[in-house]
Amino acid sequence: MTNEQKQLVKATVPVLREHGVLLTTHFYNRMFQFNPELKNMFNMGNQQNSKQQTALAMAVLAYAENIEDPSVLLPVVGNIGHKHTSLDIRPEHYTIVGNHLIASIQEVLGEAATPELVDAWTIAYNQLASLMSGHEQGLYKRHTEQKGGWTGWRPFVVKQKIVESAEITSFYLYPTDNGSVENHLPGQYISLRLFLPELQLLQPRQYSISSAPNGEYYRISVKREAGSQHPDGMISNRLHDYINQGDVVDLSAPAGTFVLNASSDLPKVFISGGVGQTPLLSMLENLISNKNNINVPITWVHGCRNEEVHAFKDKVAEISHVNSNINQHIFYEQLKETQNDKYEGWVDLEVLKDTILENETEYYICGPAPFIKKHYNFLIENGVQKSAIYFEEFGPASLQLN
Structure with missing residues (x-):
């Protein structure tokens, strides 16, 4: 890009700040x-609740x-690249997206979209698409080089369906070809795809892997969205109501950058809210299975409404008792x-201040965006370095904390 073209793109920043969601909404509709x-x-579902439009506008x-x-x-490219490969997005999709994005800029800006501005944004988009696509090709290649790895969608059979609480059920997923599966990094997720009769569409959703890597299966632990007819909860509820032992679902390979720093022997503090404990469970199970981590201090902090909805309550209690x-x-919230x-009450790190605020400690937070922001800010205000805090927000990213 020329300096003039870069300046033309930068000149659109005030418009994007004020009307970015309007532009991305027009883009998706188009x-x-x-x-x-x-x-x-x-x-x-993320189209109806505007999360995707907002996330794209921010990007x-x-x-x-x-x-x-x-x-x-x-770092943002890395996160988006993992999400894209989990959805089997390929280079040709960037061409389609680019055509509609540039057309949307012209249609939304009207006369302000001069030929020079359109040319600048076209070059800028192609530059970004090349960067993204190149990164994603590397991720696809890495999957094919792993034992049990694959790209695209692969059929898996539900061999076990286990109720963990009043709201959360686990699904043990094995490949139908009886082959091995790629060892995920603790904390990663998989995309699961089902056909939704209500929408007459195939729909993918991401679910954290809640088991330690084992080369044989993946376990996901899914929360029922009570009373939800919104598309955002349809896949989760369909898993609860209609998918049983012996049924087949499609999965993409493990993805995600919210992972355990396995090379570190520093103390770990896991902080979760509700179903946000699922990736942290994978990390916890991995740590206790590794003899090199047998003496690593681990603090498990979890919050939910009551004991009835507390999944893996006995499992974590047993792990704590044995280790x-x-x-x-x-x-x-109700004790x-x-x-x-x-x-x-709600998770309050102030109560645990003397226990968890130690030098040379790593913190992993997972839950709804307000939950993450609250505890992230508490740690920062109490002297914890940003580099020691890892977090994952479910759904399209809206937090910009690091």
């Missing part, structure tokens, strides 16, 4: 009108703001009776 087949690749804005040095966006290096602290290491 793309699905002309390429309705892509509805099978996108989470239509476009960040790219425009950093057009002179896109390298600062490499003297693990301590757990449970917060219930029937006072017990050791159980507290009434």
Whole structure:
């Protein structure tokens, strides 16, 4: 890009800040009108709740703001690349998206979309698409080089369906070809795809792998979205209501950058809310199965409404009992009776301040966006370095904390 073209792109930053979601909403509507087949690749629930439009608007804005040095966006590129490979997005899809994005810029900006501005954004988009596609090809290659790895969609059979709580059920998924599966990194997710009769569409959803890597199967632990007819909860509820032992679902290979720092022997603090404990369970099970980590201090902090909805309650209690290096602290919004290491109310790290605020400690947080932001800010305010805090927000990213 020329300096003049970069300046033209940067000049759109104020418009993107104010009207970015309007632009991305127009873009998605346009793309699905002309390429309705892509509805099978996108989470239509996130289209209805505007999460995807907002996430894309933030990404476009960040790219425009950093057009002179896109390298600062490499961590974001990494996260998006993992999401794209989990959805089997290929180079040809970038061409389709680019055509609709440039057309949307012209249609939304009207006369302000001069030929020079359109040319600048076309070059900028192609530059970004090349960067993204190249990164994703590397991820696909890495999968094919792994034992049991694959790209695209692979059929898996449900061999076990286990109720973990009043809301959460686990599914043990084995490949139908009886082959091995790629060992995921603890904390990663898989995409699962089902046909939704209500929408007449295939729909993918991401679910954290809740088991340690084992080369044979993946376990996902899914929360029922009570009373939800919104597309966002349809896949989860369909798994609960209609998918049983012996049924087949499609999975893509493990993905995600929220992973356990397995090479570190520093103390670990896991902080979760509700079903946010699932990737942390994978990390915990991996740690206790590794003899090299037998003495690593681990603190497990979890919060949910009450004991009835508390999945893996007995499992984690047993792990804590058997492993003297693990301590757990449970917060219930409704606590029937006072017990050791159980507290009434929402997760409050202030209560555990003397226990968890140690030098040279790593913190892993997973839950809804407000939950993450609250505890991330507490740790920062109490002197914890940003580099020691890892977090994952379920759904399209809206937090910009690091």
